Amino acid sequence: MESLKVLVVDDEPNIRDLLSASLRFAGHQVLTSPNGTDAIAKIIDTQPDIVLLDVMLPDISGFGVTKKIRSMGIETPILFLTARDETEDKVTGLTVGGDDYVTKPFSLDEIVARISAIMRRTGKDSDGHSVIRVGELEMNEDAHEVTVKGEVVDLSPTEYQLLRYLASNPNRVLTKAQILDHVWEYDFNGEMGIVESYVSYLRKKLDPLSTEPLIVTKRGVGYLLKGPKG
Amino acid sequence: MESLKVLVVDDEPNIRDLLSASLRFAGHQVLTSPNGTDAIAKIIDTQPDIVLLDVMLPDISGFGVTKKIRSMGIETPILFLTARDETEDKVTGLTVGGDDYVTKPFSLDEIVARISAIMRRTGKDSDGHSVIRVGELEMNEDAHEVTVKGEVVDLSPTEYQLLRYLASNPNRVLTKAQILDHVWEYDFNGEMGIVESYVSYLRKKLDPLSTEPLIVTKRGVGYLLKGPKG
C-alpha cells in the first residue's frame, strides 16, 4: 500500500502514541488530535486520506465531528473507535459508504488491516491487493478465507490475525513479544505462552495441507513463516 | 451503473449529508439544495439526471417544485421523500412517468436501489443490470423476485433488502454494523441482534433450496454471501 496521510483523534495520549508508532511503522504519515474541535480544524486544513476517530471525546463527540465535516462536503472515510460496552447500537447511519468501526481495546494489526480494507473499498488504494500470498498459503482479506494449496482452512479470529501477521512478514523472525504486541489487544495482560499455543493450533491446521512446515521455530528468538525464497 | 448527477433537496442538513456521502460512495456526482427556490434554480442550471426531493420544504413544497419545472418542459425523474404519516394519495397522483417516492426514515441502500430502478425504467441507464446473480441465487430487481436454482423464494421486504446487500457484495465479509447501516433505516435504534435474526430467517428460506449454504458466518467479523469462485 502506498503511503497515506492518517489523522488519529483520541483524548488518551497512550492510544495516540500507540497508533502513531504503529501506523508510522506501516509506512503512513500520521497526524494526531486530542479533541473534536481541533480534529475538525486539522481535517479541513490537512485533508487526510483517512481519520481514526474516537467516539468519546471531551468536547464534541466523534459523531458530531462526522456530521460537521460531512456537512462541509468532506467525504474522507472514517474508522470509528468505540468502547465495547458503549454504543454498539448507536452506529446506525454513521458508517456510510466505506466507513467502519472497531471496538476498544483493539489490536494494532487489526487497525492497519481495517485501514487497508477501507482504502480498497473506496478505491483510493491503487495496488489494492486483498490477497496475501506466501508460497502455498493464500489469505483473501475480503472474504477472510485462508487456503493452502487451494484447500480451505477454517481459522478462529485470533488464529487468523496471527497468521496474517506472520504472512505479512515472510521469512522474517518475529519475537513472541512482537507478536503479542501486534496481534493481541493492547491491554492484554497475559503471558507469552499463549503465542506458543496459537502457533500450535495453526500448525495443526496448516501443516497437514502443506508440503513442508510453514511456521518455523527459531529457538530462543521467535517464529517465522517460510516463504518460497530466502 | 454509470455515474449520475444527483440533486438532493432537503432542509435537514443531516439527511443531505447522509445521502450525499452514500450516493458519492455509490459513484454518483451529488449536488444539494436546502429549499425549493434554490432547487428550481439548480435544476435549471445544472440539469441533473435525477432529483431526490423532500416534500416538506420551508418555502415551496416538493409538489410545487415539480409543477414548476414540469411546466418548463423539464422531464427529469424525481424521487420524492415523504414523511410516513403524510397521505399517500397526495403523492401517488404526482408520481407520473418514471417518478417514485420513499417514506422517511429510509434505509440508504433503499435509496440507491430506487435510483437504479428509476434510471432503468426511464431508459437512461444503458448497462442497468436489473438482475443480481450469485451462483445459484438470482434476484430480479424489477420484479422483486428471488429464485434459488429456479425455485421462487418468498421474502419479506427486510429479508429482501438484506439479501440484496449481501448479494451486491459477494465473497466479502460485511460486519453487522455495516449491514445495520445499509439495510435498516437511518434512525434505527436497536441492537445488532436483529441482523442475526434476519440472517436466520434467510437461511431457513434459502438453504433448503441451495446445494450448499449461501450465507456464511465469519465468527467475530460478520457474514458473507458465498459466490461461485474466489
Add this chain to the structure above:
DNA sequence: GATTATTCTCAGGAATCTTCCAGATAGATA
C-alpha cells in the same frame, strides 16, 4: 374490523473461542 404478515426483542442453549496449566518433548549445554 378481523385476520394475517412482519418487525423486533429477548433469553436459553449450543457452538466456538480464549486462556491457562501442566506434563511431554526436543534442543542446547556442560
Add this chain to the structure above:
DNA sequence: TATCTATCTGGAAGATTCCTGAGAATAATC
C-alpha cells in the same frame, strides 16, 4: 550422557459469540 531450558500440545474452565424459538407490538391486507 545428564541436565537444564525452551517449546509443544492436550485438556479443561470460563468467556464470548451465535443461533433460534417464542411472543409482543406494529403494520399490511382483506
